Amino acid sequence: MVCIRAEKQAEMEIAPSAESVEEIIKPVALPPLVQTYSNPFLRRIEMYAHNVLQYEDKNLRGRCRKLIPVTLLEYNAQERLRSIQKLSKKDKLLDVDVSLQDMIILELLSWFKNYFFTWVDCMECKHCGGETAFSHMSTDPKLLVYTERIELHRCRSCHEFTPFPRYTDLNILLETRRGRCGEWANTFTLCCRAMNWDARFVVEENDHVWTEVYSITQKRWLHCDPCENICDTPLIYETGWNKNISYVIAYSAEEVQDVTWRYSSNHKEVLKRRKNCLEAELLDALLEIRDKKQKELSESRKEYLTKRMLMEVVEFLVEKKPNDVDNKGRISGSAAWKLTRGEIQSEVKSHIWSIHSNYIGDSKTVTIKYCCSQDKYECSADSISINGMDWSSGAFSHESVFRKVEEDWKMAYICRKDGEEKGTLTWKLDVGSNQRGLKSLDVFFDYTTFENGAVDVTICSEHACYILPKGEKQISLSEMQAAREITITAVLKGGKGDCAWQHAQLFRQHLDSSEYPFSITLTFE
Template sequence: MTVIPPNVPKVQLPALIHMFSNPFLRGVELTFHMALAYNDMALKERARQIIPLVKLEIAAQKRLRILQEQIKKGNSEDVDISLQDMLILELLSWFKNDFFTWVNTLDCEYCGGKTVFSHMSSDPKLKVHTDRIEMHKCSECGRCTPFPRYNDVNILLITRKGRCGEWANTFTLLCCAMGWDARYVVDQGDHVWTEVYSFAQNRWLHCDPCENVCDTPLMYENGWGKVLTYIIAYSHEEVQDVTWRYSSNHKAVLSRRNLCSESELVDAIIKLRNKRQEGFSTLRKQYLTRQIVIELTEMMLEKKPTEMDKQGRTSGDLAWRLARGEIQEDVNSSYTWTLTKDDASLGNITVRYSPSLDFYEYVLGNGAIKTKLNQWHKGVFHSTNVFRKEEKDWKMVYLARKEHAVNGDISWKFVLDNPDKVIDKIDVKCNHQIFETGKIEVELESETLKIFICQPELTVNTMSGCKVILITARLSGGKGDVAWQHAQLFRQSLDSKDYPLSITFSFKDNK
């Protein structure tokens, strides 16, 4: 369990005076009250110091340049997307991949064994910064490891782990620290995320830090199959019922809403909003009112799901898909692995790749590592619609085709530069995993012959005498919104040191 320094202050909020007797509305009021933390100046300054702003701005500017190039080429119309929109995407990516950690269950703090949830603790000694302490029991030694579920964002900046509640709470704070209007969004059906206001597009963008997705509001209903009822968004300035942004069937949702009458909910939101904004300037009130009017108008339109809607896309424009990272420039590095004369004289050469380490090694026959090449795409001859996917929650990594891509392919090229030698045999290890109807085809091609590799490990003798080899993997198939995940190359755990791609070349004299 992460030790919280004793000098870290808890976020201090004013006393809450309950205005409602209805339990649901009391919950809305409590969450709205907790959102005051996002305007704590000292807390936002702490968050700003953590964010690698320069790094994110450089990456965002690169995204924006790519978008502008597409517009110049006539591939897309000019759209209202700004550097802020790019920064939102970069902050999401950094938060998911580098900053926060998903916790399903914990490793035992006593023996390191695997644990499972056992019960909620009632021990007052553990309840220092929270009243919710999960106890996870070890399957090896039987002892329990505590997992505190913190709501205090000041504490979460230290622990940096949890589930969707901790993720969205902390991400919303970071967005506020960036100077953006941001809201903590609560789905009554047990999920939370963030909304950020895009100044260029003049609308709220759905941002789910757990999934690293932006502007895909229909994915919960049409992709996840969630049955929606109430989705409420909270900032330190206002509260809003945003259910209609996330549903493609308003009538069905309305029929399920029975925790209070619709008029009671509207009256409560207006009452809470007016109370919170009592001391605001006239200009600020007018600005917030304009935001609300525009938002309510937007949510009146019921979006009908298409296949792309099910994947969360609200606009078919190339520019916005490009800006959100759904379309990126393909890798065309044209890297060729040259098997040199001196290296071949040692009997064999192995080129291998580990996705967990994300590097290649060129290994000589005597076991010496001659070359190490960082990043998967640096050793690729050609690639289309392929990327390296890290699953932080499941602690797995693999190569897959990009989201929404029907097909993906990746190839590696090897050339023997030795007039006295030819390739005798090739030992190929190309581990992959498929799910549902996913499909992976691996092809080995020489100057004169092409064969399909139907096994994860195979020794090939039929290409004896060749000097050029091309290995290509083609990814396709799968079902539904996550079809791209149903064909995975080199899947392994993030802490693995194995090499699921390994090609060993043995040589013989060129007669």
């Protein structure tokens, strides 16, 4: 299948040039890896425990921090926290055990998933732009630059090969910003450390990785999967993905911890599958590696880590059961924390554009328009941008859609969320208080589709509904004279393959554009 993200991809670089690496990328200097175990599983644990030391490099963390929109994330987190506090007072919830840090974690996940990193699955042929499929791993030393793993994908049309480098060097990943779960979790864990949070790189033996972040307020580790943009749903893999969990190990510069029990609701079955080594051997190895990592730490820090580890072990003693399979492995928790994960519906701020008589000048028209590249609305009635009103705050309602910014291709558009069959977005206008009487309504609605993606646009008053004809992007209606309320609704659906969610896009435009791909013009008597 061919993933059409925005436009045809440019030819993929095998690796950054030597000049760019020398000038921009300074590899993290880690101490030599000394492996002491003969068991392959324990040797892998040693390797991961060594590799996570790169997260502590000050230059790397500083470079990463500059790429994160910290101020914006903090602002959004404060708004989210205020909403929770307001709801907790309204419903008299007494267990609001979340903090600003918890909210920023959620905002960082969303930003990383929707704006910063790109998933690479189905490749586009760099020779003809055709569909490719994985063929084999390269052994060509000329290709193996800055990585030991290069996938070769063969084109189904021209049969040429396109390489996909699997980088592990975080300096390079901060440049390429693409990959699969390994690259995603590796880079996201670095982002968390750049935010000065205690974070761990988590490896599940059946081929998946993610991150854990320690919540200071809740005094526990939170599961964070940047690929899925999910937080604190550790049973998703066993319950929602039907994975047979066996070993899940978490790694940081200070610790190595067996966290398998957090990710399973059936510990006895898990024990039956753990055959890589004796349990006593695993425990001894983890304690030995942990002691080496903490050798240079202060006594107070060691004491803190020991107390935190003991609290975590106590948590593992109780099996947690999923109470809602439809929500992909949700576990019990405080009401406020469920709210942050969408398990309790927050108050929806519905915006209605009220058109009053005193807005209308000599032109007898009012135009409301939206620029996706700048994410702002403008109303011609006062000829100024409406401060603080982004795509969602100017909408009456929306479900399963978001504004996507592709930093690599410099494009912005609104599409449905990954994994959702459809997304909806509605705007509402109140013209009933206007004494002049509505003469006509003109709507310009730009959209882009790929494969079999589709966008259905409906314009309704309380008397009738009109459908924007297929392939058309503009409609003029003179049958709205008696209307008091008008709604415009777009439904995004269809698409093929893993990128189906991107195959129906609203208001797609280049980030440098100042055009308005969506406009509503009302003409009055």
